Amino acid sequence: MEDKSKIYYNPYFGGVVLGLILLATFYLTGRGLGASGAAKSTVVAAVDKFAPGHAHKSHYYSKFLSDDEHPLNNWLVFEVVGMLAGALLSGALAGRLKFKTEHSPKITVRRRLLFAGIGGFMFGFGSQVARGCTSGAALSGAAVLSLGGFITMMAIFGSAYGFAYFFRKLWI
Amino acid sequence: METTVKWATFLVPGALILGLLALLLDLKHKLFFWQLYTTIRMESPMSWGAWTLMFITPLSMIWVAGYLKEIIPGWNWKYKVLENSEKWINENRKLLAWIMIIFALILGIYTGILLSAFNARPLWNNPILGPLFLVSGMSTGIATIMWMSKNHKERKILGKIDLLLIGIELFLITHMIMGFMAGPSVQLEAASLFLGGQFTVSFWVFVIILGLIFPAALEILELTGFKVPIAIPAMLILIGGLVFRFIMVEAGQITRYLY
Numbered sequence: 001m002e003d004k005s006k007i008y009y010n011p012y013f014g015g016v017v018l019g020l021i022l023l024a025t026f027y028l029t030g031r032g033l034g035a036s037g038a039a040k041s042t043v044v045a046a047v048d049k050f051a052p053g054h055a056h057k058s059h060y061y062s063k064f065l066s067d068d069e070h071p072l073n074n075w076l077v078f079e080v081v082g083m084l085a086g087a088l089l090s091g092a093l094a095g096r097l098k099f100k101t102e103h104s105p106k107i108t109v110r111r112r113l114l115f116a117g118i119g120g121f122m123f124g125f126g127s128q129v130a131r132g133c134t135s136g137a138a139l140s141g142a143a144v145l146s147l148g149g150f151i152t153m154m155a156i157f158g159s160a161y162g163f164a165y166f167f168r169k170l171w172i
Numbered sequence: 173m174e175t176t177v178k179w180a181t182f183l184v185p186g187a188l189i190l191g192l193l194a195l196l197l198d199l200k201h202k203l204f205f206w207q208l209y210t211t212i213r214m215e216s217p218m219s220w221g222a223w224t225l226m227f228i229t230p231l232s233m234i235w236v237a238g239y240l241k242e243i244i245p246g247w248n249w250k251y252k253v254l255e256n257s258e259k260w261i262n263e264n265r266k267l268l269a270w271i272m273i274i275f276a277l278i279l280g281i282y283t284g285i286l287l288s289a290f291n292a293r294p295l296w297n298n299p300i301l302g303p304l305f306l307v308s309g310m311s312t313g314i315a316t317i318m319w320m321s322k323n324h325k326e327r328k329i330l331g332k333i334d335l336l337l338i339g340i341e342l343f344l345i346t347h348m349i350m351g352f353m354a355g356p357s358v359q360l361e362a363a364s365l366f367l368g369g370q371f372t373v374s375f376w377v378f379v380i381i382l383g384l385i386f387p388a389a390l391e392i393l394e395l396t397g398f399k400v401p402i403a404i405p406a407m408l409i410l411i412g413g414l415v416f417r418f419i420m421v422e423a424g425q426i427t428r429y430l431y
Contacts, residue, residue: 095399
């Protein structure tokens with residue numbers, strides 16, 4: 001079999017497909033996509049498990065807790081499980097299923113993981129302050145022409161553009 | 173087929189002992205367990221199970237003992253009797269295998285039949301449960317062997333068998349639910365636990381999709397030449413099988429005839 005592990009889709013084509021998926025999601029489930037929401041639900045469920053008193057007192061956590069539904073019984077959690085499964089299938093079809101860390105040749109794996117971890121932590125925190133991440137607030141929001149969606153989109157990509165200069169050594 | 177015949181069988185005595193221990197812990201009067209062995213009752217699934225376990229557990233140890241020398245080089249039985257028994261085992265493997273296949277089939281099916289004998293529980297009280305538990309057990313067993321095997325040819329054969337078993341399992345599940353749907357209202361109620369009730373998500377997501385269909389898709393990909401780490405479908409099948417049993421046992425206790 002030919003080596004397809006380096007062939008990726010054209011990003012513009014991928015973008016259109018993502019838009020169609022978003023449309024299909026609205027049609028099938030009646031709501032938009034999301035990614036950070038599943039991480040949030042996991043955190044809420046874990047805090048509720050180990051420190052239920054704290055979870056119920058906290059203004060933030062208590063919003064996501066109810067007596068008759070488990071915090072993990074949430075559409076976004078299942079969506080992310082499906083996303084993992086789909087990504088695995090796509091990786092298998094493209095012959096790209098192996099453990100590796102993508103990083104610039106100029107930095108070490110540890111450095112990449114460290115900065116990815118810090119960035120992910122900050123993004124997760126920011127997405128909760130902004131009530132949604134790139135998928136939940138920007139994509140799904142803009143799809144229904146919400147002003148907040150457009151502002152989030154511009155804020156995320158604009159600040160990424162602005163800050164990229166300071167962290168360029170991590171990539172080039 | 174070395175892993176299937178030799179190495180994977182080393183798991184069996186441990187798994188059987190663990191299961192027996194769980195059965196013992198489940199008994200109300202633990203010290204009276206031996207009374208199961210004072211009688212043989214053909215009409216009681218528990219009697220079948222108890223006697224089968226009585227035979228298959230030592231047999232599985234004997235089967236494994238014959239391969240100890242291959243897995244631990246320099247193993248010495250020390251006594252002439254044991255050395256001679258080992259020779260006898262290795263000469264009569266086929267006979268032993270046939271006996272064990274029959275006992276293994278009974279062992280795999282009796283748990284389902286045991287549950288279906290509870291005529292007060294509509295969810296359990298259906299004749300599909302026995303074959304369904306047997307097929308699910310065989311499929312998880314094959315997943316384990318596939319995970320252990322390093323031989324490409326062996327994995328391919330096992331993958332094909334497993335796909336067949338997953339197909340049968342999906343058919344039996346469909347058949348079971350259709351049977352409920354055509355039944356009296358207590359059975360309709362039992363089926364509704366999976367069709368909108370409290371077990372809908374866990375059953376369809378973790379058993380049907382992630383435990384059967386998705387690993388089957390991965391296995392098909394692997395058989396057609398794509399590279400898939402075998403641990404992923406194997407683990408999904410094992411988790412799916414476990415979740416399936418938990419759900420059936422949990423859900424069955426909710427369903428009843430009298431209100």
